[in-house]
Amino acid sequence: MTSFFWLILFGLGIALGSFLNVLILRYNPDGKLFDFKRLGGRSRCPKCKQDLKWFELIPLFSFLVLLGSCRNCKERISLQYPIVEFLSGVIFVAVPLFLNSFYWVSSLSFALFEAPFWYYIFSFCWILVFVLLLAMSVIDFREYVIPNEINLFLAILGIIITAFLVVKSSLLPRFGSSFLGHYALMFFPVGSLILNRVLGFLIAGLLFSALSILSQGRAMGFGDAKLAFAAGFIFGWPDTIFAAMLAFILGGLVGVGLIIFRGKGMRDKLPFAPFFAAGMILTFFLGFTLISSYFNLFNFLV
Ligand SMILES: [Zn+2]
Structure with a gap:
């Protein structure tokens, strides 16, 4: 039960990391961070402009399956994607774990909604x-x-x-x-x-x-x-x-x-x-x- 909770948190972190990558990649220093026109639209390969299929949009997993290169043009996918996704997943697990022990909230029962x-x-x-x-x-x-x-x-x-x-x-x-x-x-x-x-x-x-x-x-x-x-x-x-x-x-x-x-x-x-x-x-x-x-x-x- 407890490990399931942390696994879900890690998954949520990875999913948010995937959104962060879009935010980072489409950020234009002259514009706004949250420009919905730029944030919308399908994700594509930056080189051959091929739209990504649904199974290529699964964070972390698709990078591993595609072995780090575009399915269409074989252009190498930047390591930034899996790194940001993974770090975001780690943040989602490590931060509440640390806070729980630092502030002596409860003995590892954070996950069981006892806090x-x-x-x-x-x-x-x-x-x-x-x-x-x-x-x-x-x-x-x-x-x-x-x-x-x-x-x-x-x-x-x-x-x-x-x-x-x-x-x-x-x-x-x-x-x-x-x-x-x-x-x-x-x-x-x-x-x-x-x-x-x-x-x-x-x-x-x-x-x-x-x-x-x-x-x-x-x-x-x-x-x-x-x-x-x-x-x-x-x-x-x-x-x-x-x-x-x-x-x-x-x-x-x-x-x-x-x-x-x-x-x-x-x-x-x-x-x-x-x-x-x-x-x-x-x-x-x-x-x-x-x-x-x-x-x-x-x-x-x-
Ligand atoms: Zn491509």
């Missing part, structure tokens, strides 16, 4: 956060732009998540805690949850805006600054800055790697959203593990 109903809505908001970050990362990777609509949705989700944390905090002992656990206490903690979110919003948003303005958009675009404002609402203080720090480390490593192995120059642009998204994912799932192993290592060396 309170509002908690499923709360978990779904977090799922949407990571699904939107996934779509945003691929769009930024392809087009070097972050759609305003996604930043706006993320900010709204951050406000909804914070509202849940404030209203329901008396029910769950750890509700509203930082993903860094007690290590968050080292960074000038503020008692109030709302103040904590406002602080995350202001510090991350203003820092990124300053970087964007000072570098005249070279180090950081203004879309990245808007993303930092939204992330502040979702993760608060100090988690947002921790995620940003991880993003800079990852971006730096990849940048140096590209210069060494691919001969890319310092001037080549790297999209920042995928790194920021990775930083947020690491903070969410592994924030406590990362910071505690860092300090353990530090104590060991000193």
